[in-house]
Amino acid sequence: MIDSGLEETIRKEGFKGEIRTQVPMREFTSFKIGGPADILFPRDLEDLQILINAFQKDGVRYQLLGNGTNLLVLDSGVRKPLINLCQGFDKxxxxxxxxxxxxxxxxxxxxxxxxxxxxxxxxxxxxxxxxxxxxxxxxxxxxxxxxxxxxxxxxxxxxxxxxxxxxxxxxxxxxxxxxxxxxxxxxxxxxxxxxxxxxxxxxxxxxxxxxxxxxQPLSSPSAGSIFKNPQGVSAGELIEGVGLKGFRLGDAMVSPLHANFIVNLGSARAKDVLDLIELIRKRVYQEMGVKLELEVVVLGEPEMEG
Ligand SMILES: Cc1cc2nc3c(=O)[nH]c(=O)nc-3n(C[C@H](O)[C@H](O)[C@H](O)COP(=O)(O)OP(=O)(O)OC[C@H]3O[C@@H](n4cnc5c(N)ncnc54)[C@H](O)[C@@H]3O)c2cc1C
Missing domain, CATH: 3.30.465.10 (Uridine Diphospho-n-acetylenolpyruvylglucosamine Reductase; domain 3)
Structure with a gap:
């Protein structure tokens, strides 16, 4: 998290960009899911250097955030500050x-x-x-x-x-x-x-x-393909093969159009998606003998989940 001390240090060093604290990540992800995080938007290389120096000095770990289209952010949010390059590195x-x-x-x-x-x-x-x-x-x-x-x-x-x-x-x-x-x-x-x-x-x-x-269900909130395709097979076909196409947990649903997409029907929580992921993995392993590996990046600290 960006505490007021760190924010003050960064500003004193001349950081010009925007700092947004505790913003709901559902507003920054295509899945429309996720708890709060702090996001920094460096305007240029100098700004980015200021951030990295300050983080290094304080031993703060950070993560990059792009358009948030491959992310599943946990409901409890992300402790690490996120750096987004869209306001300065956009030429x-x-x-x-x-x-x-x-x-x-x-x-x-x-x-x-x-x-x-x-x-x-x-x-x-x-x-x-x-x-x-x-x-x-x-x-x-x-x-x-x-x-x-x-x-x-x-x-x-x-x-x-x-x-x-x-x-x-x-x-x-x-x-x-x-x-x-x-x-x-x-x-x-x-x-x-x-x-x-x-x-x-x-x-x-x-x-x-x-x-x-x-x-693909391009008009519904999702994070693209949930699993990587195992060698020589499509993850979607495996999921469809175990009968889970269209299966729903809360507001998280295996897309009826493409079984390797999980779509958010409105108010899905990260927990619903993670439970659905586990269920899919278990069924595909039990019935097809294939271990599915996540393609989507899970962001946040699991120990914070309630
Ligand atoms: C509808 C839909 C369709 C999709 N179709 C495809 C497809 O056809 N093929 C495909 O491969 N993917 C697809 N995706 C997934 C996604 O769009 C891609 O993986 C995309 O490249 C992620 O980019 P992003 O900027 O959204 O990254 P994010 O989701 O914001 O981040 C993804 C990872 O990249 C890291 N990252 C972001 N920016 C930087 C940076 N500047 N430097 C270092 N690390 C960084 C993040 O920390 C994170 O680990 C789709 C997603 C959706 C929602």
């Missing part, structure tokens, strides 16, 4: 066909930029609602394309405030993840794109988005 630059986007840029915004500038290469990512930083952290992907395949480098700040540019080859991307030490902040990434025809790029994005809309 997109272009040099020829090479695009550099800040960690806080929304992927839909980046795709829109590509259409405007007739740049091709990111079309299959249409419909992923995260940010560049969150997308790279999760190695988000769709239609056989993933973030790790479309960047040429990324710039990160570590927990001591040191900034480093890493080439794509220096980073180990895996299925829905990346090997980055805790506390590393993705500041920006470079995308080597190709020149294309604007209409064709737009049509392709619309095609991918349409396909997504037909198969």
């Amino acid at each position: 997109i630059k272009k040099e020829g066909t090479r695009v550099t986007a800040g960690g806080g840029v929304g992927l839909p915004q980046l795709l829109h930029f590509c259409v405007q500038n007739a740049l091709s290469g990111l079309e299959p990512l249409a419909g992923i609602p995260g940010t560049v930083g969150g997308g790279i952290r999760m190695n988000a992907g769709s239609q056989g394309m993933e973030m790790g395949k479309v960047i040429s480098s990324l710039t990160v700040m570590n927990h001591t405030g040191r900034i480093k540019r890493l080439k794509r080859e220096e980073v180990n991307f895996n299925y829905r993840g990346i090997d980055l030490p805790a506390g590393n902040i993705i500041l920006e990434a470079e995308f080597p794109l190709q020149r294309g025809k604007r209409e064709k790029i737009r049509d392709e994005m619309e095609h991918f988005l349409r396909r997504k809309k037909e198969t």
Whole structure:
């Protein structure tokens, strides 16, 4: 938590950004679930450096928050302060066909930029609602394309405030993840794109988005896929196979459209979702012998749960 002493220190050091304390995370997550957290919105690199220095001095651990589209935040909230880059690291630059986007840029915004500038290469990512930083952290992907395949480098700040540019080859991307030490902040990434025809790029994005809309519950609150697909099988098919499609606990329901999505019907609590996750895991393991691994990131301190 950001106590008044820490807030005062940060302000004295010249932090210009917004500090919001004890905001309900249901307002900052696509799942519309989660208790309170403190969120800091650095305006620029200097602001971020001030935060990291203050946290390091006081031994405060922090976590990044992107668009909150891959998160399940516990009902009791999050003690660690959250840093959100959307108010300062939101620029997109272009040099020829090479695009550099800040960690806080929304992927839909980046795709829109590509259409405007007739740049091709990111079309299959249409419909992923995260940010560049969150997308790279999760190695988000769709239609056989993933973030790790479309960047040429990324710039990160570590927990001591040191900034480093890493080439794509220096980073180990895996299925829905990346090997980055805790506390590393993705500041920006470079995308080597190709020149294309604007209409064709737009049509392709619309095609991918349409396909997504037909198969995924995009208009209901969710956090995207709950589980990673095990090798060679789809988690959705396994869940459907054990008869849990449409199953409901409180206001948390296995989507009748796509069984690997849990949707919030209105006032689902994190506890409902976690109970449903456990039930799904148990049934799939008992009946199919497969252990499902979470794709969604659970944020908060379990010991605080009542
Ligand atoms: C309707 C819907 C559809 C989706 N479809 C897809 C899909 O097709 N494919 C797919 O892969 N995912 C999909 N997702 C999941 C989600 O959109 C992606 O994982 C996305 O990349 C998460 O980005 P975010 O900014 O929302 O990150 P958040 O959810 O805010 O955070 C996710 C993780 O990234 C970390 N993080 C965030 N920003 C940074 C940063 N700058 N530096 C370091 N770490 C950071 C956070 O600490 C957290 O651990 C979908 C989600 C929804 C709700």
